[in-house]
Amino acid sequence: MKNLPILDIAIILVYLVAMVLVGVYFSRRNKSADEFTRAAGRIPGWAIGISIYATFLSSNTFLGVPGKAFGGNWNAFAFSLSMPLAAWLATKYFVPFYRSTGEVSAYTNLEKRFGTWARTYAVVCFLLTQLARIGSIFFGISLTLQALTGYSMVMIMVVTGICIVIYTVMGGIEAVIWTEVVQGILKTLGALIIIYLVVREVPGGFKDIIDVGMAENKFSLGTLDFDFVNSSFWVVLLYGFFINLNNFGMDQNYVQRYHTASNPKEANKSVWLCVWIYVPVSLLFFVIGTCLYTYYLQNPALLDTIKLQAASEQLGLAVENSKVAELAATLKPSDYGDKIMPHFMVYMIPTGLLGLIVSAILSAAMSTISSGMNASATVFTEDIYKRYFNRESSDQNSLKVLYIATVIVGVIGMICGIAMIGIKSLLDVWWTLSGIFAGGMLGLFLLGLISKKATNSDAIIGTIVGICVILWMTFSYLIPEDMAYLRNPLHANMIIVVGTLTIFLVGNISRKLRTK
Template structure:
């Protein structure tokens, strides 16, 4: 096994992965010293700058599902799914105008406290259970994507990779609280974005014809289509995906505990609102990059 690992991934690359895991743990230890009370642990005492929160939310949108799942659909569709990203500004406007001021005014960390006050304890419990089940499913798919790629690179079993990653994440999260989570995701946002751009550059630079050839391939394979613009709600038309994306993104920005808690870490409501817009303006071009990678994948698989 060790020889296979050595051949599959150089020592230098393995060292980077190891350093990154150790770095996450050290981040948790560092911020654990600042968590003197529950407000510091859950809100970071409201001292996180808006740009850092925005990068953190942006990193939440980018995951192994984005890196592996989006290009993996290259043969099965076109740019219809990109309409989901186009819908983000609409949801961001509603969330920044109504949801952020509301949650900031209540001062409640939980996104579901209002449900209990309005409808009773059962509503809050129901919402929390649904949220937890959704997060378990989401984390499972993300961990699977990470383990799948690292297994191919290192040769280690997927089970071991998931356990090691899970333990490291739990460790720095429990120790460092929300501040450790946000600053770790700031680093992840930079690494993920640079990684996606590097992948795009390497593929384009090694493809005869460059960008011109990419456009030609995309037109030939009809990859630039955003779907039918007819008012057809029985299929995956432009309007269906737009409405779907609007409500899903509104759920993310306006009702998901992952995002609501981050709003409370900002120094002001204005900073919290700006964090949403920073996420949107970063994610749309990043998403477009992965759709370009889909075209390149078609070319590579057909060659």
């Protein structure tokens, strides 16, 4: 490692080994599939809440949010503001529903409600969402560690991936939850340390940061006009509400945790604890972005270095090339926002603390990836293997399938991360992919839960129309210029909003027409 001092390397290695040992410790309890997926319902609500918070606060937040705030403003914070309403609906309707069914999979009920196709469709959407998320997080962590170590992004993904696979496979959901408790604390501590270190480097401290932020409109949450074409406040708020409703109500990562609690009250407590921690902590990362903007504005020579690096990577040419300098001069802050945090870490964080910060970013990645791997393996085993291949699977055989599926999901997730190398904005890519895959799943679930009289045929019609709308909104930019009027005029974050409402409304219209 060419940049990291020995002390920082030691801190990171100790952290990685500790996470693996947690998996080894909990492996003694994983004697059945129920232990692997539910921890036999013995996890306290406060630990589940911190675990859910840690899953929300991924490396996409740790790296992508400061990059967004640096390149723009606090518009993306509207996502966090949508969480309380989604959590209220989850604790009032979703948590009691899942606890009453007793099914560890979030999608088993869809088959009972609409048939096999509905369950399969939701499972495919979920698995695609998880692979996109795991891939984006692998990419985000490798982006930072490459700047620190000089190693290739592929090698970094493979090494971190192996560690995550080991403790997730060995420890099951109990290891995932308890490691996430530690990781959640570590991430929060890391954010506070970074803010302190940046403010310390700004001569006027917070006063300068506030003055620059006000002058540059950095604290804006976006226009309050009802503009659904650009990233207005309402677009991000609606996107956040539907995504968070999907997270709390349909995402196996969260639904599975409801079953690890001892009772429904503890499960509800975990949801609210997650919200009350996540909303203020997510704000810290917007503060970091604004602090970094002020610092680099006051140090233009450092900013030029980052621009040259970004231009060099875009063109695939050496930094010394004249074309790189020409491109660098035209770049806007939004074009290199994701590179700001890694650069600051390399050059401005002192030895010892750097190892702690890198461990915090690693924890942000590892918590979300391990959670996604465990949830995906559970869904594969319950909804695919035991549904289509081996209905009479013994408990020990199911446990073996869970182990194998966990490894496979981890490997495919790494491949997805490698495929993302070269993207411009980590957060934008993740938000777009999650909106595409999650929209149809949430709409179908709400149709089944709310519209009691909707039948299988209503659900099929609604889903087909919804999928067509989602595909059109996603790919209409490919329509030739002379037919531009056929393109989707709305912002990409509206895909999940429109897709969800289309399935729900069309399904209900079909029901009403059928009953006339």
